[in-house]
């Protein structure tokens with residue numbers, strides 16, 4: 239039986255009706271949008287109906303007061319959610335406009351624009367995507383396919399990617415150093431521990447410890463361990479190894495830091511992960527080297543980037559399947 243906190247993943251696309259009003263359609267697309275990846279699985283979004291538009295805003299209770307500013311959150315995660323909604327609409331053959339409102343509150347207003355050729359594979363990919371933290375096979379991705387997956391249509395972003403061993407090793411070293419720095423910080427660990435869950439959790443958000451490969455018995459005290467024990471060295475080694483075992487490493491960089499570019503970065507993040515999934519390619523975000531200010535600067539200097547590295551994604555063919563993480567159902571995040 240599907241547990242309540244995982245039920246959001248089970249959507250029957252046949253329940254969709256072309257005869258619905260725009261707002262009814264958008265609400266159905268939002269069922270897919272909430273499956274988007276988010277930092278620590280905070281799911282910092284909330285939806286509001288406004289006439290025939292559906293507006294995505296930030297849920298202030300799900301922000302990350304300590305690491306949020308460093309990780310461009312909650313904007314990046316609002317971006318992943320918005321783009322997943324747009325991809326779901328495409329899945330059913332509808333275009334959706336995303337209009338950013340960035341004055342007082344950050345909001346993304348979504349409205350149905352018109353008909354397009356349906357791409358049902360996208361729906362399957364959204365519902366199958368997970369962050370897969372396994373080591374990826376030593377097998378390159380087909381170059382033309384990769385080009386399509388990472389195609390950047392945002393003029394405030396720059397996408398930099400590599401599979402060159404020396405460059406990947408450099409990023410792995412930066413990830414290791416950055417993870418050690420971040421995870422040695424008691425405030426960061428205290429915040430992270432609030433989002434770490436045991437493997438049999440009934441909660442609707444956060445990261446069950448199986449996402450980091452932890453079996454159930456120790457997962458029961460994972461939260462306590464993260465908060466009180468400095469596991470920086472072990473985590474740093476693990477993340478560096480993951481990076482080295484990637485077919486391609488992608489940096490999403492912003493030309494000018496700010497909410498708009500961060501939303502776009504999140505959108506591109508989600509698009510890359512979903513498109514990769516639709517071709518059987520695994521993905522996972524590895525944030526440390528773009529969160530820790532020193533590592534971020536080192537990365538930009540080393541690769542002579544004039545833009546600011548904001549998200550890092552590894553892609554490749556997974557060696558293990560990854561399980562889904564919990565989600566709040568749409569009804570709980572829609573007003």
Ligand SMILES: Cc1cc2nc3c(=O)[nH]c(=O)nc-3n(C[C@H](O)[C@H](O)[C@H](O)COP(=O)(O)O)c2cc1C
Pocket residue numbers: 273274275276277278279314315318367368369370371444445507522523524525526549561562563
């Ligand atoms: C911008 C961003 C950065 C992320 N950074 C990391 C990271 O540094 N390490 C990690 O293990 N997961 C990272 N993730 C993955 C999230 O933890 C994951 O999306 C969330 O737990 C939900 O799980 P799912 O992606 O499997 O649905 C990141 C996700 C996003 C959107």
